[in-house]
Amino acid sequence: MGDWARVWALLSQLRGLWDEIAWLVTGAAIVLGLAFQAGRFWERLAQRRERTEVKELAEAEVKQLNDALTAFRRSDGKIWRGQQGAFPEYRDWLQRVSIPIIAVANLKGGVSKTTTALNLAAMYAKSGKATLLIDLDWQGSASEVFGRKLELEATSDVDFLFAPSATGVELLARRTSAARLARGLRDFDVVRAYKSLLEVENRVMIDWLAGRLPFDAHYLLARSVLDPIVTSKYQVIILDTPPRLTTALVNALCASTTVLIPTTMDELSIEAAVTFQKTCRDYRHEFNPRLEVGGVVGALSVGIQAEELAVEAYRKQVQKADPPLPDLWMEARIPRRADFSNVAGKDIAYLRSQNIRRIFIRLADELEKRRMSE
Ligand SMILES: Nc1ncnc2c1ncn2[C@@H]1O[C@H](COP(=O)(O)OP(=O)(O)OP(=O)(O)O)[C@@H](O)[C@H]1O
Ligand SMILES: [Mg+2]
Structure with a gap:
């Protein structure tokens, strides 16, 4: 078989595989796309969780200060009354x-x-x-x-x-x-x-x-x-x-x-x-x-x-x-x-x-x- 005939046979084989290659590339792109979207989704989820934690912390802090202010109001302004006890x-x-x-x-x-x-x-x-x-x-x-x-x-x-x-x-x-x-x-x-x-x-x-x-x-x-x-x-x-x-x-x-x-x-x-x-x-x-x-x-x-x-x-x-x-x-x-x-x-x-x-x-x-x- 001449060189041209060998090239022709190879091209014919590749043409047979073309559809599979196209499917593979498309599949890989879809998988990559999904992975990317999933990554962004997790990132957003983590950010939201972080924001919730910060919010909860801030809310706890505000609650503590509010409790303190209520205690202060109830003490009729006598802030220095009421004892927690001295050091040992x-x-x-x-x-x-x-x-x-x-x-x-x-x-x-x-x-x-x-x-x-x-x-x-x-x-x-x-x-x-x-x-x-x-x-x-x-x-x-x-x-x-x-x-x-x-x-x-x-x-x-x-x-x-x-x-x-x-x-x-x-x-x-x-x-x-x-x-x-x-x-x-x-x-x-x-x-x-x-x-x-x-x-x-x-x-x-x-x-x-x-x-x-x-x-x-x-x-x-x-x-x-x-x-x-x-x-x-x-x-x-x-x-x-x-x-x-x-x-x-x-x-x-x-x-x-x-x-x-x-x-x-x-x-x-x-x-x-x-x-x-x-x-x-x-x-x-x-x-x-x-x-x-x-x-x-x-x-x-x-x-x-x-x-x-x-x-x-x-x-x-x-x-x-x-x-x-x-x-x-x-x-x-x-x-x-x-x-x-x-x-x-x-x-x-x-x-x-x-x-x-x-x-x-x-x-x-x-x-x-x-x-x-x-
Ligand atoms: N016996 C005195 N004769 C003359 N001047 C005085 C006398 N005692 C204090 N002073 C003056 O009066 C001013 C107020 O005095 P001092 O700072 O001792 O009072 P204080 O009760 O510590 O005031 P604060 O409540 O602001 O801390 C100062 O300028 C001080 O030099
Ligand atoms: Mg003084």
């Missing part, structure tokens, strides 16, 4: 505390809380006591004296103490030495606060209301402040607090042994001080059995007559309270002095002025006597 060591650590942990507090603003906290801390430090000052006000007025961090360095040192995992080790890592302020201040440390604390406080409140904290949000700070590695290192701890019942303030009331309430001497301020004295008593019953009001101290006084009227108003109101409150008005006073305002935000008057020294030595003596007589 709380009662034991509280019993073991032998140093004064003094919260300088009053829900009224501008009554000399920060001035009192700073000068009292300076007094203890200057007298040779290992002293720790913790700023719990996001406005950071007390921290300013020790050098403000740049705004961009957003996280304030005290923020870390509101993490449920924070202990005394965290606190010791976050303090700054204040010894450079004056000679003879050896053991004077401060934990500073800035604006970022406000965000932390809000987050803690939401986490708590949504049931995401391992223990009651009142006790977050106590877990580091009352930790024996802190209370054995310092001889006195002072907390400067904000003029609002914030996360930081309720935490201060659960992490201290003594509350010092400065007040200005007008009638409305006296009323606010008495109300706050009552709040402290409630906190003692509900949360912190070691909490004592060390005293109510008149500040920014302008004259003997105004002072006498203020004391009279105070005494009337504590007797009128139901049940009556103890009379804790202090003999010591914090008079209005330019020495304070001249150095505000830059320095501590106690370290510069003899007159101011006398005021705080007297105040600390009276506090100590009351503490001993408890």
Whole structure:
């Protein structure tokens, strides 16, 4: 057979197979098409499942927050009432505390809380006591004296103490030495606060209301402040607090042994001080059995007559309270002095002025006597 004849025979065979090849190619195309469609179908199904999961998660989150809001509404706005319980060591650590942990507090603003906290801390430090000052006000007025961090360095040192995992080790890592302020201040440390604390406080409140904290949000700070590695290192701890019942303030009331309430001497301020004295008593019953009001101290006084009227108003109101409150008005006073305002935000008057020294030595003596007589 010639070459042409062989080619012709091959072509004839292929023509016989042509139909099968066409069927095979069409079949393969259909299978591929179906596989592609099936792939897209599965992909869409997975996407839909993912969307449903995200939606369910979001719905669960919204439900939690709604429950939290309902609980808040039912609590008649008293958001800080109702207890989940402290961390396991709380009662034991509280019993073991032998140093004064003094919260300088009053829900009224501008009554000399920060001035009192700073000068009292300076007094203890200057007298040779290992002293720790913790700023719990996001406005950071007390921290300013020790050098403000740049705004961009957003996280304030005290923020870390509101993490449920924070202990005394965290606190010791976050303090700054204040010894450079004056000679003879050896053991004077401060934990500073800035604006970022406000965000932390809000987050803690939401986490708590949504049931995401391992223990009651009142006790977050106590877990580091009352930790024996802190209370054995310092001889006195002072907390400067904000003029609002914030996360930081309720935490201060659960992490201290003594509350010092400065007040200005007008009638409305006296009323606010008495109300706050009552709040402290409630906190003692509900949360912190070691909490004592060390005293109510008149500040920014302008004259003997105004002072006498203020004391009279105070005494009337504590007797009128139901049940009556103890009379804790202090003999010591914090008079209005330019020495304070001249150095505000830059320095501590106690370290510069003899007159101011006398005021705080007297105040600390009276506090100590009351503490001993408890
Ligand atoms: N005894 C005083 N004599 C003169 N000025 C004072 C005295 N006490 C406080 N001041 C000034 O009054 C202002 C308010 O005082 P301070 O910041 O101590 O009050 P505060 O209660 O901490 O305020 P806030 O509620 O805003 O935290 C400051 O400018 C401070 O320098
Ligand atoms: Mg203040």
